[in-house]
Amino acid sequence: MIYDVALNCGRIIDPETKRDSVGSVGILGGKIARVTKDGETLEGKEVFDCTGLVISPGFIDTHAHGQDPVSAMYQACDGVTTSLELEFGAWPVPEFYESRDGKAVINYGCSVGHIPARIASTDRVGDKAVSACSASPHLLGQCFCTTSGTHQYKLTKAQYETLLEKLTQGIHEGGLGIGMGIAYVEECDHEEVYRVFEKCAEHDTVLFIHHRGEMHDLSDSHELIADCAATGAKLQICHITASHSTSNLPLLFEMLDRCNERGLDITAEQYPYTAGMTRIDSGVFKEGWDKRLNITPADIEYTETGERLTWENWDEHQKKGGIVLVHSNPAKYIDLAMQHPRVMIASDGIPFVDGKSHPRSAGCFTRVLGLYARERGLLSLQTAIDKMTLMPANRIASAGCSGMLKKGRIQEEMDADITIFDPTTVIDRATFAEPAQKSSGIHYVLVNGTFVVKNGEFQDGITPGCPVRGDGTGKPSV
Numbered sequence: 351m352i353y354d355v356a357l358n359c360g361r362i363i364d365p366e367t368k369r370d371s372v373g374s375v376g377i378l379g380g381k382i383a384r385v386t387k388d389g390e391t392l393e394g395k396e397v398f399d400c401t402g403l404v405i406s407p408g409f410i411d412t413h414a415h416g417q418d419p420v421s422a423m424y425q426a427c428d429g430v431t432t433s434l435e436l437e438f439g440a441w442p443v444p445e446f447y448e449s450r451d452g453k454a455v456i457n458y459g460c461s462v463g464h465i466p467a468r469i470a471s472t473d474r475v476g477d478k479a480v481s482a483c484s485a486s487p488h489l490l491g492q493c494f495c496t497t498s499g500t501h502q503y504k505l506t507k508a509q510y511e512t513l514l515e516k517l518t519q520g521i522h523e524g525g526l527g528i529g530m531g532i533a534y535v536e537e538c539d540h541e542e543v544y545r546v547f548e549k550c551a552e553h554d555t556v557l558f559i560h561h562r563g564e565m566h567d568l569s570d571s572h573e574l575i576a577d578c579a580a581t582g583a584k585l586q587i588c589h590i591t592a593s594h595s596t597s598n599l600p601l602l603f604e605m606l607d608r609c610n611e612r613g614l615d616i617t618a619e620q621y622p623y624t625a626g627m628t629r630i631d632s633g634v635f636k637e638g639w640d641k642r643l644n645i646t647p648a649d650i651e652y653t654e655t656g657e658r659l660t661w662e663n664w665d666e667h668q669k670k671g672g673i674v675l676v677h678s679n680p681a682k683y684i685d686l687a688m689q690h691p692r693v694m695i696a697s698d699g700i701p702f703v704d705g706k707s708h709p710r711s712a713g714c715f716t717r718v719l720g721l722y723a724r725e726r727g728l729l730s731l732q733t734a735i736d737k738m739t740l741m742p743a744n745r746i747a748s749a750g751c752s753g754m755l756k757k758g759r760i761q762e763e764m765d766a767d768i769t770i771f772d773p774t775t776v777i778d779r780a781t782f783a784e785p786a787q788k789s790s791g792i793h794y795v796l797v798n799g800t801f802v803v804k805n806g807e808f809q810d811g812i813t814p815g816c817p818v819r820g821d822g823t824g825k826p827s828v
Contacts, residue, residue, distance in 0.1 A: 353378050354799060356392040360400030360770060364407070364760040365736035375405055377766045380799035380814075385762055400770055403793055404731070407739035407758045408767035409715045412436050412558070412746065413588055413619055413696035416711055417446075421701050422455035422815070424712035426795050426802045427788040428778070429738075430697075431767035432457035432757060432818060434746070436558040437588045437698070439463030439529025441470060443520045445484035447817050454815030456797050457757075457767070460484075461529035461558055461749075462520030464513075464546060468535065471505065471512040502633075504537045510545075517549050524819035527556035527584075527749035533563035534633045543577060550583040555820070556749040558586045561593055563634060564642060568597050568605075575605065578614055584748060589698050590618035591687045592626040595678045596644045603690055610692065617745055619696035620687045622717050624679045625651075625782065627700050627708040631671035643678055651675035653706045656783070673700065675708065675782060688718070688728055694741040695734075705786040713778025716789035720777030731773060750820045766799035 353376035362373045362385065376384035376392045384392060408431025414421070417435055425433055439461035440446035446460045463484075470480045505513060517528055528550055532538055543562075550557040561570040570593070578585045587593065594602060606616050628634050630650070640646055647659035653673045687693045695718055699711035710717075715738055723734040743758025756765045769792065776791030788808070795803035800814035 351376065351384070351393070353383060353392055353394040354396070355766075355796070356394030356397045357400050357405055357768070357770065357794075358391040358397060359389055360403050360405035361773075362405045362760050363732055363735050365732065365740040366759050367761065368732075369760070370732055373405075375760065375768070377768075377796070377799045380766055382760065382762055382764045382766050382768075385760060398794065402772065403770050404735075404773050405760060406735050406769045406771070407743075407760055408432065408769045408795065408797065409695075409738040410434070410742040410746070410758060411697050411699070411714075412586070412694070412742045414699045416699045416701040416707075417450070417458060418701055419453070419455060421699060421711060423808055424702070424780075424786070424788060425697070425699065426456055426797075427792055427808055428713055428715045429769040429771060429789070429792050429795060430456060430715060431769065431795060431797045432459075433699075434459045434461075434526065434818060435529070436461040436526060436586075436746075437529050437560055438465065438531055439525065439558070440484040441466040441516060441520055442481060442484055443523040443525045445481045447524070447819065449484070450815075451817070453813055455802055455813055456815045457818050458815055459526050459746075459751075459818030461527045462517050462525035464517070464528060464530040465535060467516040467520065468505070468513050468538075471509045471516060502536050504539065505542070510542070514545060514549055517546065518553070521553050521555060521750070521820065522822050524817075524822055526746055526751055526818065526820050527558055529558045531560040533560055536633050536636060540573065543573065544580070547577040547581040547583045551581040554584075554750065556584040556586055556745065558588060560588045563593070568594075568602055571597070571602055571605075575609060575616075578616060579609070582614075584615040585617070586745060587616070587618040588696070589620055589626065590693060591620045591683045592676075592679050595680060595683065596642075599683045599686060603686070606692065615748070616692070617741075618687070618690075618693045619742075620684065620693055621696060621698050621710045621714050622684055622688065622722060623708070623710050624681055624684065625675045625677040625708070626679060627653075627673060627675050627698070627710075629671065630668050630674045635668060643676070645676070645678050649677045651677065651782070673703070673706070685728055688722055694737045694745065696742070702786055707785045709778065709780035709782060709785045709787075711780070712785060712787060713780035713789050716771075716776050716791065717778035719771070719773070720791070724773065724776075746818070750822075751818060752821055753818060766796055768794070768796045770794040
Protein backbone atom coordinates (compact mmCIF):
# COMPACT_ATOMS: atom_id res chain seq x y z
CA MET A 351 0.00 0.00 0.00
CA ILE A 352 1.31 3.45 -0.93
CA TYR A 353 0.11 6.07 1.53
CA ASP A 354 0.00 9.82 0.99
CA VAL A 355 2.33 10.21 3.96
CA ALA A 356 4.30 7.57 5.88
CA LEU A 357 5.61 8.46 9.32
CA ASN A 358 8.05 5.70 10.15
CA CYS A 359 9.56 4.39 13.37
CA GLY A 360 8.38 7.10 15.76
CA ARG A 361 7.36 6.80 19.40
CA ILE A 362 3.57 6.66 19.14
CA ILE A 363 1.75 8.00 22.19
CA ASP A 364 -2.01 7.48 22.07
CA PRO A 365 -3.70 8.55 25.32
CA GLU A 366 -6.92 6.60 24.75
CA THR A 367 -5.31 3.17 24.30
CA LYS A 368 -2.35 4.07 26.57
CA ARG A 369 0.00 3.05 23.80
CA ASP A 370 3.59 4.29 24.17
CA SER A 371 5.78 2.33 21.78
CA VAL A 372 7.62 2.56 18.46
CA GLY A 373 5.54 2.19 15.32
CA SER A 374 4.67 3.78 11.98
CA VAL A 375 1.63 5.73 10.78
CA GLY A 376 0.22 5.77 7.26
CA ILE A 377 -2.03 8.66 6.17
CA LEU A 378 -4.45 8.49 3.26
CA GLY A 379 -7.10 11.02 2.27
CA GLY A 380 -6.71 13.08 5.43
CA LYS A 381 -7.26 10.09 7.72
CA ILE A 382 -5.00 7.77 9.67
CA ALA A 383 -5.23 4.63 7.51
CA ARG A 384 -2.64 2.43 9.21
CA VAL A 385 -0.88 2.27 12.56
CA THR A 386 1.70 -0.51 12.91
CA LYS A 387 2.25 -2.34 16.17
CA ASP A 388 6.03 -2.53 15.85
CA GLY A 389 8.93 -1.06 13.94
CA GLU A 390 7.50 -1.99 10.54
CA THR A 391 8.05 0.78 7.98
CA LEU A 392 5.43 1.93 5.49
CA GLU A 393 5.66 3.23 1.93
CA GLY A 394 4.29 6.59 0.94
CA LYS A 395 4.39 9.41 -1.58
CA GLU A 396 6.18 11.26 1.20
CA VAL A 397 8.17 9.25 3.73
CA PHE A 398 9.57 10.61 6.99
CA ASP A 399 11.92 8.93 9.43
CA CYS A 400 10.56 9.74 12.88
CA THR A 401 13.21 7.85 14.86
CA GLY A 402 13.63 9.51 18.25
CA LEU A 403 10.53 11.67 17.78
CA VAL A 404 7.12 11.42 19.43
CA ILE A 405 4.10 10.94 17.17
CA SER A 406 1.24 12.50 19.11
CA PRO A 407 -2.33 13.52 18.36
CA GLY A 408 -2.44 17.20 17.38
CA PHE A 409 -2.95 19.52 20.32
CA ILE A 410 -6.47 20.89 20.85
CA ASP A 411 -6.90 24.37 22.34
CA THR A 412 -10.37 24.98 23.79
CA HIS A 413 -9.67 28.60 24.72
CA ALA A 414 -8.09 30.67 21.95
CA HIS A 415 -9.20 34.25 21.34
CA GLY A 416 -6.76 34.67 18.46
CA GLN A 417 -8.79 33.45 15.49
CA ASP A 418 -6.61 34.97 12.77
CA PRO A 419 -3.83 33.71 10.44
CA VAL A 420 -0.93 35.10 12.49
CA SER A 421 -2.20 33.50 15.69
CA ALA A 422 -2.75 30.24 13.81
CA MET A 423 0.83 30.29 12.54
CA TYR A 424 2.27 30.60 16.04
CA GLN A 425 -0.13 27.99 17.38
CA ALA A 426 0.74 25.53 14.61
CA CYS A 427 4.41 25.95 15.50
CA ASP A 428 3.39 25.14 19.09
CA GLY A 429 1.82 21.86 17.91
CA VAL A 430 -1.82 23.01 17.87
CA THR A 431 -4.07 21.54 15.16
CA THR A 432 -7.46 22.69 16.49
CA SER A 433 -8.08 26.16 17.97
CA LEU A 434 -11.48 26.92 19.48
CA GLU A 435 -13.08 30.08 20.89
CA LEU A 436 -15.20 28.55 23.64
CA GLU A 437 -14.93 30.97 26.58
CA PHE A 438 -16.23 34.12 24.89
CA GLY A 439 -17.84 32.35 21.95
CA ALA A 440 -19.56 34.07 19.05
CA TRP A 441 -22.99 35.15 17.88
CA PRO A 442 -24.33 34.82 15.25
CA VAL A 443 -22.62 31.45 15.01
CA PRO A 444 -22.90 31.08 11.19
CA GLU A 445 -20.97 34.31 10.61
CA PHE A 446 -18.06 32.98 12.66
CA TYR A 447 -17.76 29.89 10.47
CA GLU A 448 -18.51 31.54 7.13
CA SER A 449 -15.85 34.23 7.63
CA ARG A 450 -13.15 31.54 8.08
CA ASP A 451 -14.26 29.03 5.47
CA GLY A 452 -11.33 27.96 3.28
CA LYS A 453 -8.94 30.40 4.99
CA ALA A 454 -7.87 28.53 8.12
CA VAL A 455 -4.44 27.03 8.77
CA ILE A 456 -5.76 24.90 11.64
CA ASN A 457 -9.22 23.62 12.60
CA TYR A 458 -11.54 26.19 14.16
CA GLY A 459 -14.84 26.48 16.02
CA CYS A 460 -16.79 28.46 18.57
CA SER A 461 -19.36 28.19 21.32
CA VAL A 462 -22.54 30.27 21.37
CA GLY A 463 -21.43 33.54 22.92
CA HIS A 464 -23.61 34.78 25.78
CA ILE A 465 -22.27 38.36 25.62
CA PRO A 466 -22.80 39.01 21.89
CA ALA A 467 -26.16 37.21 22.02
CA ARG A 468 -27.10 39.38 24.98
CA ILE A 469 -26.24 42.53 23.06
CA ALA A 470 -28.11 41.29 20.00
CA SER A 471 -31.19 40.82 22.18
CA THR A 472 -31.51 44.59 22.54
CA ASP A 473 -31.97 47.50 20.15
CA ARG A 474 -28.85 49.33 21.33
CA VAL A 475 -26.61 48.30 18.43
CA GLY A 476 -27.35 47.11 14.93
CA ASP A 477 -27.20 43.54 13.70
CA LYS A 478 -24.28 44.45 11.43
CA ALA A 479 -22.13 45.42 14.40
CA VAL A 480 -22.84 42.14 16.18
CA SER A 481 -22.15 40.14 13.02
CA ALA A 482 -18.89 42.01 12.50
CA CYS A 483 -17.88 40.95 15.99
CA SER A 484 -18.35 37.28 15.09
CA ALA A 485 -16.14 37.70 12.03
CA SER A 486 -13.41 39.66 13.84
CA PRO A 487 -10.01 38.03 14.48
CA HIS A 488 -10.22 38.65 18.22
CA LEU A 489 -13.68 38.27 19.64
CA LEU A 490 -12.65 39.41 23.12
CA GLY A 491 -10.37 42.38 22.55
CA GLN A 492 -11.16 43.95 19.18
CA CYS A 493 -14.93 44.24 19.35
CA PHE A 494 -17.29 46.39 21.35
CA CYS A 495 -18.59 43.59 23.53
CA THR A 496 -16.11 43.91 26.39
CA THR A 497 -15.63 47.66 26.53
CA SER A 498 -18.81 49.47 25.52
CA GLY A 499 -21.71 50.20 27.81
CA THR A 500 -24.10 48.14 25.71
CA HIS A 501 -24.14 45.24 28.13
CA GLN A 502 -23.79 47.05 31.44
CA TYR A 503 -27.51 46.99 32.17
CA LYS A 504 -30.14 44.51 33.26
CA LEU A 505 -32.34 42.96 30.61
CA THR A 506 -36.10 43.43 30.42
CA LYS A 507 -38.26 40.33 30.53
CA ALA A 508 -38.75 40.46 26.75
CA GLN A 509 -35.01 40.88 26.13
CA TYR A 510 -34.34 38.04 28.51
CA GLU A 511 -36.59 35.69 26.56
CA THR A 512 -34.97 36.81 23.31
CA LEU A 513 -31.51 36.05 24.73
CA LEU A 514 -32.47 32.48 25.64
CA GLU A 515 -34.00 31.98 22.20
CA LYS A 516 -30.77 33.16 20.57
CA LEU A 517 -28.69 30.77 22.69
CA THR A 518 -30.91 27.90 21.55
CA GLN A 519 -30.63 29.10 17.95
CA GLY A 520 -26.83 29.16 18.21
CA ILE A 521 -26.73 25.57 19.48
CA HIS A 522 -28.94 24.44 16.59
CA GLU A 523 -26.60 26.26 14.19
CA GLY A 524 -23.59 24.26 15.37
CA GLY A 525 -22.26 26.19 18.35
CA LEU A 526 -20.07 24.10 20.66
CA GLY A 527 -21.90 24.65 23.94
CA ILE A 528 -22.30 28.13 25.43
CA GLY A 529 -19.50 30.54 26.35
CA MET A 530 -20.01 33.00 29.18
CA GLY A 531 -17.73 35.67 30.66
CA ILE A 532 -19.64 36.90 33.71
CA ALA A 533 -16.77 39.17 34.83
CA TYR A 534 -17.30 41.28 31.70
CA VAL A 535 -21.02 41.82 32.31
CA GLU A 536 -21.51 43.71 35.55
CA GLU A 537 -25.31 43.64 35.43
CA CYS A 538 -25.60 39.90 34.75
CA ASP A 539 -27.33 38.84 37.95
CA HIS A 540 -27.52 35.43 39.60
CA GLU A 541 -30.80 34.55 37.91
CA GLU A 542 -29.45 35.27 34.43
CA VAL A 543 -26.45 33.01 35.07
CA TYR A 544 -28.73 30.30 36.44
CA ARG A 545 -31.01 30.44 33.37
CA VAL A 546 -28.01 30.00 31.08
CA PHE A 547 -27.03 26.92 33.10
CA GLU A 548 -30.60 25.70 32.61
CA LYS A 549 -30.28 26.22 28.86
CA CYS A 550 -27.11 24.12 28.78
CA ALA A 551 -28.80 21.36 30.77
CA GLU A 552 -31.81 21.45 28.45
CA HIS A 553 -29.55 20.76 25.47
CA ASP A 554 -27.17 18.44 27.34
CA THR A 555 -24.22 20.62 26.38
CA VAL A 556 -21.29 22.31 28.15
CA LEU A 557 -21.04 25.80 29.65
CA PHE A 558 -17.53 27.25 29.27
CA ILE A 559 -17.35 29.99 31.84
CA HIS A 560 -15.21 32.84 33.19
CA HIS A 561 -16.65 33.35 36.66
CA ARG A 562 -17.90 36.57 38.23
CA GLY A 563 -14.50 37.74 39.47
CA GLU A 564 -15.55 39.22 42.79
CA MET A 565 -12.76 37.18 44.44
CA HIS A 566 -14.46 36.85 47.85
CA ASP A 567 -12.58 33.63 48.50
CA LEU A 568 -14.64 30.86 46.82
CA SER A 569 -17.94 32.73 46.44
CA ASP A 570 -17.50 32.98 42.64
CA SER A 571 -17.09 29.21 42.43
CA HIS A 572 -19.93 28.57 44.87
CA GLU A 573 -22.27 30.19 42.33
CA LEU A 574 -21.04 27.91 39.56
CA ILE A 575 -21.18 24.75 41.67
CA ALA A 576 -24.66 25.54 42.99
CA ASP A 577 -26.03 26.22 39.49
CA CYS A 578 -24.37 23.08 38.17
CA ALA A 579 -25.84 20.97 40.97
CA ALA A 580 -29.31 22.49 40.61
CA THR A 581 -29.55 22.16 36.84
CA GLY A 582 -27.31 19.19 36.04
CA ALA A 583 -25.49 21.23 33.38
CA LYS A 584 -21.98 20.26 32.30
CA LEU A 585 -19.42 22.86 33.31
CA GLN A 586 -15.91 23.81 32.27
CA ILE A 587 -14.18 26.46 34.40
CA CYS A 588 -11.84 28.59 32.31
CA HIS A 589 -8.27 29.44 33.42
CA ILE A 590 -8.96 28.03 36.87
CA THR A 591 -5.63 29.18 38.33
CA ALA A 592 -5.96 32.79 37.18
CA SER A 593 -9.58 32.87 38.35
CA HIS A 594 -8.60 31.73 41.85
CA SER A 595 -5.30 33.51 42.38
CA THR A 596 -6.46 34.86 45.76
CA SER A 597 -8.71 31.92 46.71
CA ASN A 598 -8.24 28.59 48.45
CA LEU A 599 -7.63 26.57 45.29
CA PRO A 600 -6.80 23.31 47.14
CA LEU A 601 -10.20 23.47 48.83
CA LEU A 602 -11.90 24.18 45.51
CA PHE A 603 -10.32 21.11 43.95
CA GLU A 604 -11.49 19.04 46.91
CA MET A 605 -15.02 20.33 46.37
CA LEU A 606 -14.90 19.64 42.62
CA ASP A 607 -13.69 16.10 43.29
CA ARG A 608 -16.63 15.47 45.63
CA CYS A 609 -19.06 17.01 43.10
CA ASN A 610 -17.84 14.72 40.33
CA GLU A 611 -17.99 11.70 42.63
CA ARG A 612 -21.67 12.54 43.20
CA GLY A 613 -22.49 12.62 39.51
CA LEU A 614 -21.87 16.21 38.45
CA ASP A 615 -19.71 16.84 35.39
CA ILE A 616 -17.18 19.61 36.05
CA THR A 617 -13.82 20.09 34.33
CA ALA A 618 -11.38 22.97 34.10
CA GLU A 619 -8.48 24.27 32.05
CA GLN A 620 -5.43 26.43 32.70
CA TYR A 621 -2.39 27.97 31.02
CA PRO A 622 1.14 27.59 32.50
CA TYR A 623 2.06 31.22 33.20
CA THR A 624 2.19 33.45 36.28
CA ALA A 625 0.54 36.36 34.45
CA GLY A 626 -2.83 36.68 32.80
CA MET A 627 -3.97 39.13 30.13
CA THR A 628 -7.11 41.14 29.52
CA ARG A 629 -8.27 44.66 28.66
CA ILE A 630 -7.55 47.45 31.13
CA ASP A 631 -10.89 49.03 30.19
CA SER A 632 -12.96 45.88 30.85
CA GLY A 633 -15.16 44.97 33.80
CA VAL A 634 -12.24 43.10 35.39
CA PHE A 635 -10.89 46.48 36.50
CA LYS A 636 -14.09 47.99 37.84
CA GLU A 637 -13.80 49.96 41.08
CA GLY A 638 -12.14 48.01 43.88
CA TRP A 639 -10.15 45.75 41.53
CA ASP A 640 -6.95 46.11 43.54
CA LYS A 641 -8.55 44.73 46.70
CA ARG A 642 -10.38 41.96 44.85
CA LEU A 643 -7.28 40.79 43.01
CA ASN A 644 -4.88 41.64 45.87
CA ILE A 645 -2.54 43.49 43.51
CA THR A 646 -1.61 47.08 42.65
CA PRO A 647 -0.89 48.93 39.39
CA ALA A 648 2.74 47.82 39.77
CA ASP A 649 1.53 44.30 38.91
CA ILE A 650 -0.11 45.54 35.69
CA GLU A 651 2.03 45.73 32.54
CA TYR A 652 0.76 47.84 29.65
CA THR A 653 1.71 45.76 26.62
CA GLU A 654 1.86 48.64 24.13
CA THR A 655 4.81 50.18 25.99
CA GLY A 656 5.96 47.40 28.33
CA GLU A 657 5.70 49.72 31.34
CA ARG A 658 4.44 48.76 34.80
CA LEU A 659 1.70 51.15 35.82
CA THR A 660 1.31 53.39 38.86
CA TRP A 661 -1.66 54.95 40.64
CA GLU A 662 -0.59 58.27 39.11
CA ASN A 663 -1.03 57.11 35.51
CA TRP A 664 -3.72 54.45 36.05
CA ASP A 665 -6.75 56.58 35.11
CA GLU A 666 -5.00 57.84 31.97
CA HIS A 667 -4.25 54.33 30.71
CA GLN A 668 -7.66 52.95 31.64
CA LYS A 669 -9.36 55.74 29.73
CA LYS A 670 -7.12 55.03 26.73
CA GLY A 671 -7.84 51.31 26.91
CA GLY A 672 -5.79 48.43 25.61
CA ILE A 673 -4.34 45.06 26.56
CA VAL A 674 -2.45 44.50 29.82
CA LEU A 675 -0.52 41.68 31.46
CA VAL A 676 -1.73 40.94 34.98
CA HIS A 677 1.07 39.44 37.10
CA SER A 678 -1.01 37.67 39.75
CA ASN A 679 -1.03 33.87 39.26
CA PRO A 680 0.74 31.99 42.09
CA ALA A 681 3.28 29.46 40.77
CA LYS A 682 2.23 26.93 43.42
CA TYR A 683 -1.35 27.03 42.13
CA ILE A 684 -0.18 26.49 38.54
CA ASP A 685 1.67 23.38 39.75
CA LEU A 686 -1.37 22.16 41.67
CA ALA A 687 -3.75 22.58 38.72
CA MET A 688 -1.24 21.08 36.30
CA GLN A 689 -1.39 17.79 38.21
CA HIS A 690 -5.15 17.63 38.75
CA PRO A 691 -6.75 14.85 36.65
CA ARG A 692 -9.69 16.96 35.44
CA VAL A 693 -7.69 20.02 34.37
CA MET A 694 -6.68 20.22 30.72
CA ILE A 695 -4.32 22.67 29.01
CA ALA A 696 -5.68 25.69 27.11
CA SER A 697 -3.83 28.82 26.06
CA ASP A 698 -6.32 31.69 26.44
CA GLY A 699 -4.24 33.03 23.55
CA ILE A 700 -4.54 36.66 22.45
CA PRO A 701 -3.91 37.94 18.89
CA PHE A 702 -0.62 39.66 18.10
CA VAL A 703 -0.72 43.40 17.53
CA ASP A 704 2.61 44.78 16.30
CA GLY A 705 4.30 41.71 17.75
CA LYS A 706 2.74 42.23 21.16
CA SER A 707 0.68 39.58 22.93
CA HIS A 708 1.01 37.10 25.78
CA PRO A 709 3.65 34.34 25.44
CA ARG A 710 0.88 31.78 25.93
CA SER A 711 -0.33 32.73 22.45
CA ALA A 712 2.80 31.15 20.97
CA GLY A 713 4.25 28.77 23.55
CA CYS A 714 1.58 27.35 25.87
CA PHE A 715 1.73 23.70 24.86
CA THR A 716 5.47 23.31 24.36
CA ARG A 717 6.01 25.00 27.73
CA VAL A 718 4.02 22.23 29.40
CA LEU A 719 5.97 19.54 27.54
CA GLY A 720 9.40 21.07 28.04
CA LEU A 721 9.23 22.75 31.44
CA TYR A 722 6.55 20.96 33.43
CA ALA A 723 6.94 17.42 32.04
CA ARG A 724 10.60 17.06 31.01
CA GLU A 725 12.52 19.54 33.18
CA ARG A 726 10.46 19.61 36.36
CA GLY A 727 8.80 16.20 36.17
CA LEU A 728 5.49 17.45 37.57
CA LEU A 729 3.63 15.16 35.19
CA SER A 730 4.59 12.42 32.77
CA LEU A 731 4.88 13.03 29.04
CA GLN A 732 1.90 10.74 28.49
CA THR A 733 -0.24 12.69 30.97
CA ALA A 734 0.78 16.01 29.43
CA ILE A 735 -0.24 14.79 25.97
CA ASP A 736 -3.55 13.50 27.36
CA LYS A 737 -4.33 16.96 28.77
CA MET A 738 -3.70 18.52 25.35
CA THR A 739 -5.44 15.98 23.11
CA LEU A 740 -7.86 13.33 24.38
CA MET A 741 -9.23 15.31 27.32
CA PRO A 742 -10.25 18.36 25.26
CA ALA A 743 -11.50 16.16 22.40
CA ASN A 744 -13.80 14.27 24.75
CA ARG A 745 -14.95 17.46 26.46
CA ILE A 746 -15.97 19.03 23.18
CA ALA A 747 -17.64 15.79 22.11
CA SER A 748 -19.70 16.00 25.30
CA ALA A 749 -20.85 19.46 24.17
CA GLY A 750 -22.59 17.77 21.25
CA CYS A 751 -19.85 17.43 18.65
CA SER A 752 -19.50 13.83 17.49
CA GLY A 753 -16.74 14.86 15.08
CA MET A 754 -14.36 15.33 17.99
CA LEU A 755 -14.47 11.59 18.63
CA LYS A 756 -12.23 11.37 15.56
CA LYS A 757 -9.59 13.69 17.04
CA GLY A 758 -7.16 13.45 19.94
CA ARG A 759 -6.18 9.88 19.02
CA ILE A 760 -3.50 8.06 17.01
CA GLN A 761 -5.66 5.21 15.77
CA GLU A 762 -6.84 3.95 12.41
CA GLU A 763 -9.81 5.82 10.89
CA MET A 764 -9.11 8.92 13.01
CA ASP A 765 -8.52 12.38 11.52
CA ALA A 766 -4.88 12.90 10.60
CA ASP A 767 -4.31 15.79 12.98
CA ILE A 768 -0.82 14.89 14.19
CA THR A 769 2.04 16.63 15.99
CA ILE A 770 5.55 15.18 15.86
CA PHE A 771 8.17 16.55 18.25
CA ASP A 772 11.52 15.84 19.86
CA PRO A 773 10.85 15.11 23.55
CA THR A 774 14.44 16.03 24.45
CA THR A 775 14.36 19.55 22.98
CA VAL A 776 10.72 20.69 22.78
CA ILE A 777 10.29 23.98 24.63
CA ASP A 778 8.64 27.38 24.37
CA ARG A 779 10.67 30.44 23.35
CA ALA A 780 8.05 33.15 23.75
CA THR A 781 8.58 35.49 26.69
CA PHE A 782 6.66 38.38 28.25
CA ALA A 783 9.16 40.79 26.68
CA GLU A 784 9.23 39.03 23.29
CA PRO A 785 6.06 36.96 22.87
CA ALA A 786 6.28 36.58 19.07
CA GLN A 787 8.74 33.68 19.22
CA LYS A 788 8.02 30.29 17.68
CA SER A 789 8.49 27.22 19.83
CA SER A 790 11.40 24.79 19.41
CA GLY A 791 11.35 21.03 18.96
CA ILE A 792 8.15 20.77 16.89
CA HIS A 793 9.30 18.99 13.71
CA TYR A 794 6.03 18.24 11.89
CA VAL A 795 2.39 19.23 12.26
CA LEU A 796 -0.34 17.81 10.02
CA VAL A 797 -3.88 19.14 9.88
CA ASN A 798 -6.30 16.78 8.16
CA GLY A 799 -3.33 15.01 6.61
CA THR A 800 -1.66 18.17 5.24
CA PHE A 801 1.62 19.53 6.58
CA VAL A 802 1.41 23.00 8.10
CA VAL A 803 4.82 22.56 9.76
CA LYS A 804 7.48 20.50 7.97
CA ASN A 805 11.07 19.98 9.12
CA GLY A 806 10.41 22.60 11.79
CA GLU A 807 9.32 25.26 9.29
CA PHE A 808 5.85 26.76 8.97
CA GLN A 809 4.35 26.18 5.53
CA ASP A 810 3.02 29.48 4.15
CA GLY A 811 -0.12 29.56 2.03
CA ILE A 812 -1.51 26.22 3.25
CA THR A 813 -5.06 26.31 4.66
CA PRO A 814 -6.28 22.77 5.45
CA GLY A 815 -8.15 23.82 8.61
CA CYS A 816 -11.76 22.63 8.80
CA PRO A 817 -14.70 23.81 10.91
CA VAL A 818 -15.46 22.00 14.15
CA ARG A 819 -19.23 22.30 14.55
CA GLY A 820 -21.71 20.88 16.98
CA ASP A 821 -24.22 18.38 15.71
CA GLY A 822 -26.93 21.00 16.05
CA THR A 823 -28.79 19.43 18.95
CA GLY A 824 -26.42 19.72 21.88
CA LYS A 825 -26.70 15.95 22.32
CA PRO A 826 -23.38 14.10 22.10
CA SER A 827 -23.23 11.25 19.60
CA VAL A 828 -21.14 8.86 21.65
